[in-house]
Amino acid sequence: MDIKLSSDFxxxxxxxxxxxxxxxxxxxYPIGTAARMGAGxxxxxxxxxxxxxxxxxxxxxxxxxxxxxxxxxxxxxLLLIGSILLFGLLIEDWGFxxxxxxxxxxxxxxxxxxxxxxxxxxxxxxxxxxLVLFSYxxxxxxxxxxxx
Amino acid sequence: xxACLPVxxxxxxxxxxxxxxxxxxxxxxxxxxxxxxxxxxxxxxxxVPFAPGGASDFAARLxxxxxxxxxxxxxxxxxxxxxAGNVGMDLAARAKPDGYTLFLGNVGTVSIxxxxxxxxxxxxxxxFIPISIVADTPGLLIANPKFPPNxxxxxxxxxxxxxxxxxxxxxxxxxxxxxxxxAFRREAGLDMIHVPYKGGAGPAAADVMGGHVSxxxxxxxxxxxxxxxxxxxxxxxxxxxxxxxxxxxxxxxEQGFPKSVSSSWQGVLxxxxxxxxxxxxxxxxxxxxxxxxxxxxxxxxxxxxxxxSPSPADFKAYIQADADxxxxxxxxxxxxxx
Amino acid sequence: xxxFNDLLLGFSVALTPANxxxxxxxxxxxxxxGVLPGLGPVATISILLPVTFALPAPAALxxxxxxxxxxxxxxxxxxxLVNLPGExxxxxxxxxGYQMARKGQAGLALATAALCSFIAGTLATLVIAVAAPAxxxxxxxxxxxxxFSLMLFxxxxxxxxxxxxxxxAIGMILVGILLGTIGIDANTSLERYTFGIPAFGDGIDxxxxxxxxxxxxxxxxxxxxxxxxxxxxxxxxxxxxxWADIKRFIKPALRGTFLGGCLGLLxxxxxxxxxxxxxxxEKKLSKTPGEFGKGAIEGVAGPEAANNAAAQTxxxxxxxxxxxxxxxxxxxxxxxxxxxxxxxxxxxxxxxxLFWGLIASMWLGNLMLVVLNLPLVGIWxxxxxxxxxxxxxxxxxxxxxGVYSINNNALDVMLAAIFGGFxxxxxxxxxxxxxxxxxxxxxxxxxxxxxxxxxxxxGDPMVFLQRPISxxxxxxxxxxxxxxxxxxxxxxxxxxxxxxxx
Numbered sequence: 001m002d003i004k005l006s007s008d009f010x011x012x013x014x015x016x017x018x019x020x021x022x023x024x025x026x027x028x029y030p031i032g033t034a035a036r037m038g039a040g041x042x043x044x045x046x047x048x049x050x051x052x053x054x055x056x057x058x059x060x061x062x063x064x065x066x067x068x069x070x071x072x073x074x075x076x077x078l079l080l081i082g083s084i085l086l087f088g089l090l091i092e093d094w095g096f097x098x099x100x101x102x103x104x105x106x107x108x109x110x111x112x113x114x115x116x117x118x119x120x121x122x123x124x125x126x127x128x129x130x131l132v133l134f135s136y137x138x139x140x141x142x143x144x145x146x147x148x
Numbered sequence: 149x150x151a152c153l154p155v156x157x158x159x160x161x162x163x164x165x166x167x168x169x170x171x172x173x174x175x176x177x178x179x180x181x182x183x184x185x186x187x188x189x190x191x192x193x194x195x196v197p198f199a200p201g202g203a204s205d206f207a208a209r210l211x212x213x214x215x216x217x218x219x220x221x222x223x224x225x226x227x228x229x230x231x232a233g234n235v236g237m238d239l240a241a242r243a244k245p246d247g248y249t250l251f252l253g254n255v256g257t258v259s260i261x262x263x264x265x266x267x268x269x270x271x272x273x274x275x276f277i278p279i280s281i282v283a284d285t286p287g288l289l290i291a292n293p294k295f296p297p298n299x300x301x302x303x304x305x306x307x308x309x310x311x312x313x314x315x316x317x318x319x320x321x322x323x324x325x326x327x328x329x330x331a332f333r334r335e336a337g338l339d340m341i342h343v344p345y346k347g348g349a350g351p352a353a354a355d356v357m358g359g360h361v362s363x364x365x366x367x368x369x370x371x372x373x374x375x376x377x378x379x380x381x382x383x384x385x386x387x388x389x390x391x392x393x394x395x396x397x398x399x400x401x402e403q404g405f406p407k408s409v410s411s412s413w414q415g416v417l418x419x420x421x422x423x424x425x426x427x428x429x430x431x432x433x434x435x436x437x438x439x440x441x442x443x444x445x446x447x448x449x450x451x452x453x454x455x456x457s458p459s460p461a462d463f464k465a466y467i468q469a470d471a472d473x474x475x476x477x478x479x480x481x482x483x484x485x486x
Numbered sequence: 487x488x489x490f491n492d493l494l495l496g497f498s499v500a501l502t503p504a505n506x507x508x509x510x511x512x513x514x515x516x517x518x519x520g521v522l523p524g525l526g527p528v529a530t531i532s533i534l535l536p537v538t539f540a541l542p543a544p545a546a547l548x549x550x551x552x553x554x555x556x557x558x559x560x561x562x563x564x565x566x567l568v569n570l571p572g573e574x575x576x577x578x579x580x581x582x583g584y585q586m587a588r589k590g591q592a593g594l595a596l597a598t599a600a601l602c603s604f605i606a607g608t609l610a611t612l613v614i615a616v617a618a619p620a621x622x623x624x625x626x627x628x629x630x631x632x633x634f635s636l637m638l639f640x641x642x643x644x645x646x647x648x649x650x651x652x653x654x655a656i657g658m659i660l661v662g663i664l665l666g667t668i669g670i671d672a673n674t675s676l677e678r679y680t681f682g683i684p685a686f687g688d689g690i691d692x693x694x695x696x697x698x699x700x701x702x703x704x705x706x707x708x709x710x711x712x713x714x715x716x717x718x719x720x721x722x723x724x725x726x727x728x729w730a731d732i733k734r735f736i737k738p739a740l741r742g743t744f745l746g747g748c749l750g751l752l753x754x755x756x757x758x759x760x761x762x763x764x765x766x767x768e769k770k771l772s773k774t775p776g777e778f779g780k781g782a783i784e785g786v787a788g789p790e791a792a793n794n795a796a797a798q799t800x801x802x803x804x805x806x807x808x809x810x811x812x813x814x815x816x817x818x819x820x821x822x823x824x825x826x827x828x829x830x831x832x833x834x835x836x837x838x839x840l841f842w843g844l845i846a847s848m849w850l851g852n853l854m855l856v857v858l859n860l861p862l863v864g865i866w867x868x869x870x871x872x873x874x875x876x877x878x879x880x881x882x883x884x885x886x887x888g889v890y891s892i893n894n895n896a897l898d899v900m901l902a903a904i905f906g907g908f909x910x911x912x913x914x915x916x917x918x919x920x921x922x923x924x925x926x927x928x929x930x931x932x933x934x935x936x937x938x939x940x941x942x943x944x945g946d947p948m949v950f951l952q953r954p955i956s957x958x959x960x961x962x963x964x965x966x967x968x969x970x971x972x973x974x975x976x977x978x979x980x981x982x983x984x985x986x987x988x
Contacts, residue, residue: 072911088897104883105879230893373828
């Protein structure tokens with residue numbers, strides 16, 4: 001995916017939307033006074049600043065040429081994040097060995113030139129190594145690593 | 149002056165044993181169902197809802213060796229801190245009520261948090277069976293040495309002459325030390341500004357020492373050294389009788405404020421549903437452990453009073469009274485968070 | 487002469503073979519756990535603290551000091567090797583250290599970090615021995631207004647960290663501050679931006695964001711690159727610093743030690759503020775500021791010295807007043823209490839053996855860090871020669887274990903994944919992660935001190951100008967802003983000029 005948009009414009013848009021979102025979500029946090037600031041005072045200040053900066057960036061993007069974003073590598077982005085999410089989903093219920101294998105294999109698939117056998121060996125080796133070192137050696141609490 | 153302790157072989161071995169205990173924490177998670185009669189036949193986890201090194205952890209670690217000895221099973225202290233102790237309390241409340249998971253509750257988690265955090269799912273008095281109190285730490289009213297009033301009477305006059313001008317610190321909005329001050333403030337009819345801190349009593353006490361804030365309530369254990377070192381002065385102590393560690397400091401009661409009796413306590417609780425014979429066995433064990441002279445001495449050194457409850461019911465009544473008192477103060481000052 | 491006798495007493499306590507062994511064990515354990523991405527000194531000490539309870543007091547403290555330094559150095563190691571700052575103060579080290587590693591100078595960067603830490607540690611320990619009580623008084627003089635102005639100065643200095651657009655850097659700082667507001671508001675107990683998730687009550691952990699934006703984000707962009715993802719230079723040169731390198735890094739190291747030593751006295755952000763204000767200073771002093779961000783040795787030496795010096799002087803308020811200035815120090819106080827010792831002014835008089843023993847063991851801990859880590863440099867560098875296609879899945883696995891182990895919470899791992907995607911996309915937008923992280927660390931402290939200062943002054947903003955310390959920092963902040971904005975205006979004017987002549 002190649003995006004031909006100015007990075008200034010998109011960053012500005014992002015800053016503005018994040019600022020606006022924070023103000024909307026935080027709209028029911030009491031503002032208070034300077035002497036007794038409520039929970040909403042500081043986030044409102046910061047969000048407003050963010051919107052202001054976003055505005056500057058958007059305006060600047062129309063006035064001057066800025067860098068384009070270029071290619072977004074969708075495959076590693078989605079697969080790598082997916083495999084780490086999978087680790088998070090599996091760790092509590094399925095235990096560390098399963099989650100560990102999932103993240104190593106998933107991460108390896110996210111890259112190029114994926115070789116099944118090499119990946120399988122790598123995954124088993126790494127998970128075994130971590131089990132011995134961190135769970136047994138250092139006593140970190142990793143689920144389902146003490147079944148035997 | 150005691151010379152430096154040599155490292156004995158026993159100390160090394162106990163270090164190794166403790167490392168083993170840390171490992172056992174993991175083992176304890178896979179346990180078969182057990183009969184009540186031979187309880188306990190496997191390690192018991194004591195959940196401390198605060199980080200290692202805090203007051204609760206201190207009490208738990210002191211209790212641990214003696215209690216393990218009495219019960220004949222290893223007690224494993226597990227620190228599960230977060231959200232003012234609510235994370236650990238929630239975890240303990242949902243644990244299997246088989247006597248193998250216990251909770252070290254304190255005034256904050258059990259008597260205050262339910263009234264501060266409306267999103268809290270745990271109802272301590274329903275979700276736990278109290279076993280026994282173990283530690284009782286009175287509150288100490290401290291002030292910067294340059295702050296003019298030297299006792300509570302002078303303080304009341306001073307603040308009354310300057311309504312809304314005197315600042316008091318606290319280790320947090322929902323902390324017992326803040327509520328102690330609020331209760332006293334209402335009893336005396338004083339108008340003062342609350343300046344909350346976070347991260348324990350340390351940062352707040354530092355600003356009182358630096359003279360940036362005038363006064364605050366702290367637990368005796370966190371204030372006693374500074375008072376003895378002359379960096380802070382003590383105006384009153386929140387006990388019925390004077391405390392032996394600070395015999396010159398009058399109680400709030402003697403100075404005309406009998407309602408200012410309060411304590412930061414710690415106690416052992418079990419998840420609701422734990423069988424009565426197990427509760428009784430644990431109660432007897434805790435009471436026995438608290439008689440240990442080493443525990444009493446070590447707690448005493450840091451201003452903590454080692455105590456135990458005559459019966460689980462007694463501890464329950466104590467918590468109930470404590471919770472009623474603090475929830476009343478919270479309601480009056482409107483410190484509730486939604 | 488008294489100092490000499492005191493130090494002699496200290497070394498006589500610390501230098502027993504058993505204590506040395508505990509110190510070494512501490513450094514080793516600290517390094518091994520600290521190398522796990524996400525597990526910084528606080529988490530490492532929390533994990534290992536109970537082990538020390540059974541030891542006699544001097545051995546326990548020496549071991550803890552070792553764990554502390556080990557964990558801290560472990561964080562720098564991963565920051566340099568794989569761009570994973572394990573703890574807040576190594577964020578800055580990651581910027582140039584990782585670029586050095588990519589140029590094949592990983593060994594040099596690691597050795598520089600170790601040597602500069604040692605230099606800073608030695609000098610700072612000496613400062614503690616000579617002047618601890620006097621310096622503690624200075625720390626007490628800092629009121630909330632003074633902290634606020636200092637933090638504001640720090641935030642503005644954070645802009646210098648970025649080598650791209652200033653507006654984007656400020657924006658990223660603000661995004662970081664906004665992320666820092668997530669959690670229960672300390673002043674009102676109100677939950678902000680928690681979306682009803684209890685685990686968000688204490689806010690997001692620093693390591694979750696750092697692992698995501700640095701580690702995972704970096705890996706995604708490496709995988710996207712066309713040359714098969716291999717981003718390190720194959721031939722490794724300069725494993726050891728040469729004389730020319732030492733000449734380059736000694737001055738930044740000394741300046742970093744001084745700045746770090748001063749900032750370490752202050753609670754909260756000491757080591758972080760120290761590391762990046764040193765970076766900013768070196769970048770401004772450098773004749774070749776363009777090299778910063780592309781692998782300048784000064785950018786590793788200064789901050790590493792600064793954060794180690796700060797880590798050292800952070801002991802001063804704890805030892806002399808019994809006041810913890812950070813979570814690590816609070817843990818140390820807990821450890822002392824377990825030994826039946828109350829830290830504070832009495833410690834020095836009641837147990838001089840312990841007080842001076844601790845100071846001696848601090849230095850020994852630093853020494854052992856160098857002794858342990860210099861030989862390890864070669865091994866670490868060899869790890870980088872593992873093909874990238876096998877290295878990065880391992881890094882991802884370590885990230886997952888590290889982030890999970892902070893709170894044993896699976897949600898943290900998933901959040902880190904999301905921040906990884908966010909970090910990658912922001913990188914494509916030419917926004918850098920370092921300013922965001924610093925905003926995230928300093929933001930909550932800024933809010934806290936701002937609200938506290940105004941509570942105490944009953945709403946009078948003049949308090950920031952009336953207090954001399956606060957005023958000085960505000961003046962410095964304005965000066966820094968001028969220095970930052972002046973070139974921008976010049977460039978804009980140049981552009982305008984060029985356009986008009988077209």
